[in-house]
Amino acid sequence: MDSLIEPSSLAGSSPDPIVISNVNLSLGQGAARVHILKDVSLRVGAGEAVGLIGASGSGKSTLLMVMAGLERPDDGEVVVNGASFNGLGEDDLARFRGRHIGIVFQSFHLIPTMTALENVAVPLELAGHPDAEGRAARELTAVGLGERLHHYPSQLSGGEQQRVALARALAPDPAILVADEPTGNLDEATGKQIVDMLFAKHRERGMTLVLVTHDGTLARRCDRVVRLRSGHIDGPATSRHWVETASAT
Template identity: 60%
Template sequence: MEDVLNLRDTRLTLAGNAGPVEILRGITLSVQRGESLGLIGPSGSGKSSLLMLMGGLERASAGQVTALGQDLTAMNEDQLARFRRGNMGIVFQSFHLIPTMTALENVALPLELAGIEGAFDRAAEELAAVGLAARGGHYPAELSGGEQQRVALARAAAPRPALFLADEPTGNLDAANGAAIMDLLFDLRDRHGATLILVTHAPELAERCDRVIRLADGRIETGITA
């Protein structure tokens, strides 16, 4: 199968009060098209930092990150933003919705920025796909936490990305809403034929992935098939 993401001896070092701090210490990893990959490990192990490197939201200190055949480490910030907009859907623990925009406008925004015709029609389709067809005119403050995360999922899915990156997407939700969000995330992955990379502390969520990678102290500790 085709690799859609490759990291070669990737390292991340950030400045700290007491000097440089090594966050990631030589990560080499390939992810195939259509695969679902779970990233697990204790807090501070580097899971979220690794996801940020994969999405071009953090720049590697050394090594190479290649996504969909493009070298992210060679791109500037504008190029990375354009690449993400067309190829990646990213969902965070915090919903990051724009409070002054309705649910429909939040989902349509990345489509409009990308110059996609029929942005609002597609946004309405994606809201319907996550069960919010009747809530498009509501602002984030008028939605529950579960509904806000559904809007965030619809926004991530609307550009039809090849890669879904999710960082603890159920972390701010109760068990019932969290389970529903995970069902929707995997359904969106299947519907769009995308690759899913999921950071989670929950073993039951990781077990739904095709493969699980455990990180410890900035390194890959084990790679097992779920």
């Protein structure tokens, strides 16, 4: 539970909701082991929209997974909303993530045997939220699916499935929303609708947004842009490690 999570001394000196310090992460075994993130440090300010850009394999999606608590770094510290992920068990980390971090992936990750309503409501029920079904229905209605509550994923278009995924991420009212190439499986027009909705919800709720994208135009919609290159944050070092350019390669 959250009561088991002790704030880090690092977080105590900063109001930033995401603080990553000197993180290294390697994946694979033996000769196939690859050093993905290399001494990465990053702060994300409250209510900011931050774009993570970089070439394929640069580490941007892995960095997103680390800040969401879905990957464990080999060393360094990740502090989210004042809580250090270091030393947290998987159950405590999952509970914390469920309350504080909404996640949208390129793939929708919907359960095919559940309706749209159930895909959003069941995680809320498991987390002990009151009126899970009512909250799920409201979130689905807010993303334009009020008439599709009882449809299964196979009965929904790709854009509608991503709206279900967005509603699921927003339903716990998280302080932080992270999205990994959320338009990657959508056509251009549908992708624009999803992106418009994503930024609208970010503004309406004052959430911190971290967005992984290869699209420079999309990146320029963020307040700040951070470029990764070969596991490092690329660009001139600043106190907040921001890369101010939004041009992607």
